[in-house]
Amino acid sequence: MFVRCIRMQATHSSTISLVTELSVETLVAPARPDQTGAVVSAPVLPVDLRVAGLAKSFAGTPIFKDVSFGLSRGEAVAIVGANGTGKSTLLRCLMGLIPADAGVINVLGTDVQNASSAGLRAMRAQMGLVSQKHNLVPRLSVLSNVVQGLLGQRPGFRHWSQSFAPIASREAALAALEKVGLAHLANRRADRLSGGQSQRVAIARALVGQPKILIADEPTASLDPAAGEDVMDLFFDLARQEGVTVIFISHNIDHALRYGERVLGLADEGMPLDARASSLSAQDLRGLYD
Amino acid sequence: MTDASRYMGLPSRYQRPSALAFLGYAAAIVIILWSFAGAGFSIDKVISSPPRFADFIVRAFPPNLDPKVLARLGWKMLETLQIALAGAVIGIILSVPIALLAARGLIAPTWINQIVRTALGFIRAVPDIAWALVFVVAVGLGPFAGMLAIAIDTIGFCGRFFADDMEAADKGPSESLTATGARKLDVVACATIPAAMPAFISTSLFATEKAVRSSTILGLVGAGGIGIELKVGFDLFDYPTAMTVILMIAVVVISIEYLSGWARTKIIGEQR
Numbered sequence: 001m002f003v004r005c006i007r008m009q010a011t012h013s014s015t016i017s018l019v020t021e022l023s024v025e026t027l028v029a030p031a032r033p034d035q036t037g038a039v040v041s042a043p044v045l046p047v048d049l050r051v052a053g054l055a056k057s058f059a060g061t062p063i064f065k066d067v068s069f070g071l072s073r074g075e076a077v078a079i080v081g082a083n084g085t086g087k088s089t090l091l092r093c094l095m096g097l098i099p100a101d102a103g104v105i106n107v108l109g110t111d112v113q114n115a116s117s118a119g120l121r122a123m124r125a126q127m128g129l130v131s132q133k134h135n136l137v138p139r140l141s142v143l144s145n146v147v148q149g150l151l152g153q154r155p156g157f158r159h160w161s162q163s164f165a166p167i168a169s170r171e172a173a174l175a176a177l178e179k180v181g182l183a184h185l186a187n188r189r190a191d192r193l194s195g196g197q198s199q200r201v202a203i204a205r206a207l208v209g210q211p212k213i214l215i216a217d218e219p220t221a222s223l224d225p226a227a228g229e230d231v232m233d234l235f236f237d238l239a240r241q242e243g244v245t246v247i248f249i250s251h252n253i254d255h256a257l258r259y260g261e262r263v264l265g266l267a268d269e270g271m272p273l274d275a276r277a278s279s280l281s282a283q284d285l286r287g288l289y290d
Numbered sequence: 291m292t293d294a295s296r297y298m299g300l301p302s303r304y305q306r307p308s309a310l311a312f313l314g315y316a317a318a319i320v321i322i323l324w325s326f327a328g329a330g331f332s333i334d335k336v337i338s339s340p341p342r343f344a345d346f347i348v349r350a351f352p353p354n355l356d357p358k359v360l361a362r363l364g365w366k367m368l369e370t371l372q373i374a375l376a377g378a379v380i381g382i383i384l385s386v387p388i389a390l391l392a393a394r395g396l397i398a399p400t401w402i403n404q405i406v407r408t409a410l411g412f413i414r415a416v417p418d419i420a421w422a423l424v425f426v427v428a429v430g431l432g433p434f435a436g437m438l439a440i441a442i443d444t445i446g447f448c449g450r451f452f453a454d455d456m457e458a459a460d461k462g463p464s465e466s467l468t469a470t471g472a473r474k475l476d477v478v479a480c481a482t483i484p485a486a487m488p489a490f491i492s493t494s495l496f497a498t499e500k501a502v503r504s505s506t507i508l509g510l511v512g513a514g515g516i517g518i519e520l521k522v523g524f525d526l527f528d529y530p531t532a533m534t535v536i537l538m539i540a541v542v543v544i545s546i547e548y549l550s551g552w553a554r555t556k557i558i559g560e561q562r
């Protein structure tokens with residue numbers, strides 16, 4: 001509870017400055033993670049997520065088998081791989097949205113494969129997911145969509161719509177929208193947004209609950225280059241300053257190397273690549289797609 | 291023949307039916323002819339009916355336009371519409387929770403889906419006029435029995451189609467809300483129902499049209515509405531009044547269909 005309060009304050013006070021910062025920072029190249037690595041590696045880094053021997057197939061077709069990796073708190077990790085190698089599937093397994101065939105998944109101390117539905121909900125409430133498709137609820141306002149991101153922590157009808165939501169939740173939702181630069185669209189209906197705007201609202205929905213782990217499936221796919229950099233900077237700051245563990249899928253090799261401290265690569269029904277970004281070159285990653 | 295020689299792989303225009311298919315067609319023809327016999331089809335009656343029909347028309351015209359009769363029928367028509375609207379609204383509201391139980395993969399386990407869907411199938415299988423008879427026995431003669439009949443008829447229709455609408459709704463938003471840790475009920479309320487809402491509105495408007503059509507004949511069994519006037523008109527050989535009733539029903543039903551079509555484009559068309 002105490003920790004939560006501090007984190008809450010931190011975001012609220014930094015909200016306004018973040019927005020201005022974002023636009024300025026596009027001019028200055030963001031620091032490479034390894035240069036600021038000292039800030040990340042504070043005292044002890046508890047392990048947030050551990051996967052061992054994970055296998056998944058659909059209707060007898062294996063997607064991947066024997067995938068293993070672990071993530072420490074505050075790490076920013078890029079997952080890369082060709083289309084159809086199972087990146088999105090892997091993320092769904094991590095959140096327990098679909099069952100894996102074999103292996104162990106431990107997220108924030110929850111054994112995902114064997115957890116009760118209440119256990120899974122408690123785990124998911126501490127995570128944020130930005131899906132490959134934005135998946136906003138079309139007929140509702142942007143603010144309502146973001147308020148619904150709090151449903152895991154505060155179940156019940158008050159978070160069905162911004163109209164019923166407590167003031168604190170409405171403010172938190174607006175603050176999350178400010179982080180993605182869309183506070184001025186809070187009243188707009190979600191199906192009246194452009195693709196990139198929708199994607200950013202989906203990011204705000206994932207951030208509003210102040211997740212400990214943020215999972216993003218190609219978060220910048222539909223964003224223009226500047227907005228894409230802004231979003232990646234935002235994720236990177238979350239990881240560095242607030243100790244959020246960030247996992248993102250990207251087909252943008254530059255993003256993967258610049259913002260991921262570590263890069264995991266899927267190919268050939270497995271995960272042949274798990275390396276620190278500083279030790280990789282763009283050429284290494286291209287090899288993964290052959 | 292030249293066709294076949296030039297394009298070897300081209301299938302022939304007509305395929306000869308297999309022996310089994312041939313038996314199937316033959317059986318279908320037999321069943322259809324048999325049905326005509328069962329329905330008492332008679333050429334004699336077909337030939338002799340136009341004169342009798344003309345006789346009815348002649349005796350029914352001009353329709354009874356006596357202001358006093360028109361006022362009485364007008365009030366009865368209003369009661370009919372009230373029965374239809376009240377029954378449809380209650381039915382539509384009750385259909386939502388029932389459809390939640392009937393929709394596969396939503397909140398209820400498969401065995402509950404099956405039970406609820408079977409029950410809805412039973413409700414639909416019983417004709418509305420039979421439901422009216424049942425409720426006349428249960429709550430007595432009058433419009434309340436009619437309203438209950440319309441309500442249950444609407445549940446049979448909307449319960450099933452609301453469930454289908456929700457099953458067909460885009461799964462993306464509900465997956466994303468599930469990923470926030472939301473409970474199933476919250477996910478359904480926030481993602482599934484809003485996604486299915488245009489289909490719900492369309493189905494509800496159809497249900498209301500159907501309710502208006504049904505409500506005009508419930509009076510035949512004493513369940514309120516204008517149907518009783520039709521029955522009395524025919525029983526007393528007062529064909530002009532019966533004709534007025536028929537025309538009135540036609541005008542109202544057509545107007546309601548038009549109105550609901552307008553509402554559909556207004557509500558759903560604009561949202562898209």
Ligand SMILES: Nc1ncnc2c1ncn2[C@@H]1O[C@H](COP(=O)(O)OP(=O)(O)OP(=O)(O)O)[C@@H](O)[C@H]1O
Pocket residue numbers: 058059063081082083084085086087088089090132
């Ligand atoms: N629900 C499903 N049922 C059957 N097959 C599926 C299902 N979901 C995914 N697949 C298959 O699993 C494979 C991996 O899909 P996935 O979406 O994880 O790929 P991805 O790595 O995210 O690709 P992309 O880069 O295109 O997003 C694909 O071949 C896909 O067709």
Ligand SMILES: [Mg+2]
Pocket residue numbers: 087088089132217
């Ligand atoms: Mg994918």
